[in-house]
Amino acid sequence: MNAPTAAPLAWRVTPSDHARSAEQRAAILGGELGFGNIFTDHMVAIEWDKARGWHDAQVRGYGPLSLDPAAAVLHYGQEIFEGIKAYRHADGSIWTFRPHANARRMQHSAARLALPQLPESEFVESLRQLIAIDHDWVPWAPETSLYFRPFMIATEAFLGVRAANTVSYLVIASPAGAYFSKGVAPVSIWLSQHYARAARGGTGAAKCGGNYAASLLPQQEARAQGCSQVLFLDPVEEKYLEELGGMNVFLVYKDGRIVTPELSGSILEGVTRSSILQLARDRGLRVEERKVSIDEWRDGVASGDIAEAFACGTAAVVTPIGELKGEGFSIGDINAPAGEVTMAIRKELTDIQYGRVPDRHGWLVKLR
Numbered sequence: 001m002n003a004p005t006a007a008p009l010a011w012r013v014t015p016s017d018h019a020r021s022a023e024q025r026a027a028i029l030g031g032e033l034g035f036g037n038i039f040t041d042h043m044v045a046i047e048w049d050k051a052r053g054w055h056d057a058q059v060r061g062y063g064p065l066s067l068d069p070a071a072a073v074l075h076y077g078q079e080i081f082e083g084i085k086a087y088r089h090a091d092g093s094i095w096t097f098r099p100h101a102n103a104r105r106m107q108h109s110a111a112r113l114a115l116p117q118l119p120e121s122e123f124v125e126s127l128r129q130l131i132a133i134d135h136d137w138v139p140w141a142p143e144t145s146l147y148f149r150p151f152m153i154a155t156e157a158f159l160g161v162r163a164a165n166t167v168s169y170l171v172i173a174s175p176a177g178a179y180f181s182k183g184v185a186p187v188s189i190w191l192s193q194h195y196a197r198a199a200r201g202g203t204g205a206a207k208c209g210g211n212y213a214a215s216l217l218p219q220q221e222a223r224a225q226g227c228s229q230v231l232f233l234d235p236v237e238e239k240y241l242e243e244l245g246g247m248n249v250f251l252v253y254k255d256g257r258i259v260t261p262e263l264s265g266s267i268l269e270g271v272t273r274s275s276i277l278q279l280a281r282d283r284g285l286r287v288e289e290r291k292v293s294i295d296e297w298r299d300g301v302a303s304g305d306i307a308e309a310f311a312c313g314t315a316a317v318v319t320p321i322g323e324l325k326g327e328g329f330s331i332g333d334i335n336a337p338a339g340e341v342t343m344a345i346r347k348e349l350t351d352i353q354y355g356r357v358p359d360r361h362g363w364l365v366k367l368r
């Protein structure tokens with residue numbers, strides 16, 4: 001069922017009949033972009049069915065989908081997604097970051113959700129096709145980007161419980177503002193002690209909507225506690241750090257070690273996470289991927305051995321964690337400035353992405 005299509009897909013491009021004018025676009029891009037609020041004029045769609053495999057690759061006007069109310073995705077959540085950005089360089093060229101890593105991750109997510117695997121080359125081509133028509137939507141202002149949201153849904157109209165025989169892969173794109181418009185500011189994190197985001201043998205290592213659905217209630221709880229994000233513990237011993245709802249987590253020790261939870265089977269392997277591990281090694285930091293208990297964090301902050309903590313993911317890149325709160329405790333200091341190692345790594349990664357320093361690991365792929 002997952003055999004990749006041998007020949008590259010033929011693309012059909014139908015320009016939107018309601019594309020915005022250059023003036024309208026300039027007004028939108030010149031305003032407050034935020035994250036995920038505005039979408040470009042076009043989208044990608046590729047269909048899959050069991051008999052034909054991947055077929056009917058299209059770029060068409062952005063607009064509502066027509067789905068049968070019995071479509072499996074609406075009932076059983078057979079859905080996966082990706083998040084990846086296009087960056088405008090000073091010379092006007094447009095690049096993306098490690099797209100083959102996202103393509104492979106989407107294949108792993110697909111395997112777990114019993115969805116078909118889109119060939120890596122078609123994943124990258126889908127981004128290229130969308131940029132070919134919507135390149136003017138990639139903003140120029142510092143630290144802005146065009147965020148791609150590739151996703152795959154089960155479209156078969158059938159209420160029996162089994163993997164669907166018809167599937168759509170889609171890509172939409174959203175111009176995104178600088179995540180921290182007023183400068184990078186440390187955030188408060190809430191430790192969820194009642195909820196897990198994933199289970200042993202569950203879908204934690206897949207990027208699927210269901211994991212996010214499970215994180216919404218704990219996220220509300222975090223907000224009510226004055227925190228912006230939730231930290232989840234491992235679902236088995238409820239003792240070891242896993243990750244935030246949509247970001248991986250790192251601790252920086254004052255002796256030059258940088259530690260992140262090992263991939264436990266229920267942690268999502270972030271492309272940002274693996275890039276930071278590489279950049280940390282390059283800087284001569286001692287990198288450790290291992291189990292990290294919540295007690296280690298608490299005691300390490302108390303003794304001063306842990307100097308910094310941060311979260312990372314494509315959307316915000318690197319977010320300093322100022323404070324960790326949970327029932328009956330609070331560690332760190334939300335008013336302390338962001339850590340030096342955190343900010344240096346953040347700067348280096350964004351400098352690579354925006355073409356301001358050499359891309360020594362060959363991570364960038366030119367889209368236009």
Ligand SMILES: *Cc1c(COP(=O)(O)O)cnc(C)c1O
Binds near residue numbers: 244271
């Ligand atoms: C997408 C995601 C991340 C971050 O992955 P990146 O590839 O770095 O953007 C981390 N955790 C979860 C649960 C995610 O869905």
